[in-house]
Amino acid sequence: MGVAVSLDIHVDLTAFERNVSELCSRVSPAHVWVALKSHAYGHGMLELADNALKAGAHGLAVLDIDAALALRAHGVTATVFAWLHGNEARFTQAIEQSVDLGVSTFDQLDAIAAAALPIGSTASVHLKIDTGLHRNGFAAADWAKACARAREHELSGAITVKGVWSHLADAGDESDALAISKFTSAVDVALESGLKPTVRHIAASSAGLNNSDARFDIVRFGIAAYGISPFDNTDGAALGLTPVMSVASTAENHDDETVRINAGWFDGVPQNPVGAWVLVDGTRCSVLEVHPRFTVISRPEGFYDGMAVALLGNGGPSAEQWAQWSGTIGDEIVTALPSRIRRVFVR
Ligand SMILES: *Cc1c(COP(=O)(O)O)cnc(C)c1O
DSSP, X not given: OOOOOOOEEEEEHHHHHHHHHHHHHHHTTSEEEEEOHHHHHHTOHXXXXXXXXXXXXXXXXXXXXXXXXXXXXXXXXXXXXXXXXXXXXXXXXXXXXXXXXXXXXXXXXXXXXXXXXHHTOOEEXXXXXXXXXXXXXXXXXXXXXXXXXXXXXXXXTSEEEEEEEOOOOOOOHHHHHHHHHHHHHHHHHHHXXXXXXXXXXXXOHXXXXXXXXXXXXXXXXXXXXXXOOSSTTSOTGGGTOOOOEEEEEXXXXXXXXXXXXXXXXXXXXXXXXXXXXXXXXXXXXXXXXXXXXXXEEEOOTTOOXXXXXXXXXXXXXXXXXXXXXXXXXXHHXXXXXXXXXXXXXXX
């Protein structure tokens, strides 16, 4: 108790910009939106927003309207897309602030139109078709009706359907190809309904990187922008990307055989990694126990209090490596670092 957590979380803005710019050139002529959900996967949403745009992204994607409004308040003027709406969703403010809204249900469609009419604004809407992930989106059986309803709202001046979108399950080439063909059919139905969507988007990092058929007009890149692989058989470096986050600490005496780091699973260190190590002054030291507020590791030769420890990056393990040790994905590793620990932004 009483020991301050000692984690230095560095976010490398140069690496982030390099990744975004690399992703932009790989998927060109499709555009890139950078997904900044979950505080930019633990990196810091507001801090990275400007850099994503500066590096060539055409838009930013966040889960909910509150995050989108925070980006607007921060001064972002580019396209900001939000698609997860609870009952309290602030559609009026979103429309006033020109937030692009993903729409998955008739209730949302009607609520957005109802919010737009009294303020004399037109909401920019992206209709979502469920192409197999079954997380949200209009079911194929409802799609023609959804397009017809959207067209009615367009004619009333309340909305304009700017996009048709979906999310790929990344469940293998065959099921992705099927999802893409369902998506293309849905776009056709939208056009036949009199809608004139100008952007179609379905791919996130994995399909954006390895499936040119999935890119359409926009790829919504999340994890790859942070230099972490969306695939479990390669790391970000192998994909030509640079990890953006690094985490360092110092170690102090614990007992004859071990030393400790003053950060534990409460601070985002994975709780039960199998086979994990960290780098202490060039030596790989096994992670032995992860406690709530501290972590016990093996004691390197010539140990002295205050030796530097690389927990992530800088010669230490990668997020992909931690993910493998923990049976999870790289996203979880970086997103788990609590926002109460300060990020230091470096170049
Ligand atoms: C998270 C998310 C993304 C980004 O996914 P990555 O796999 O991290 O690239 C894109 N679109 C939607 C709808 C998402 O939820």
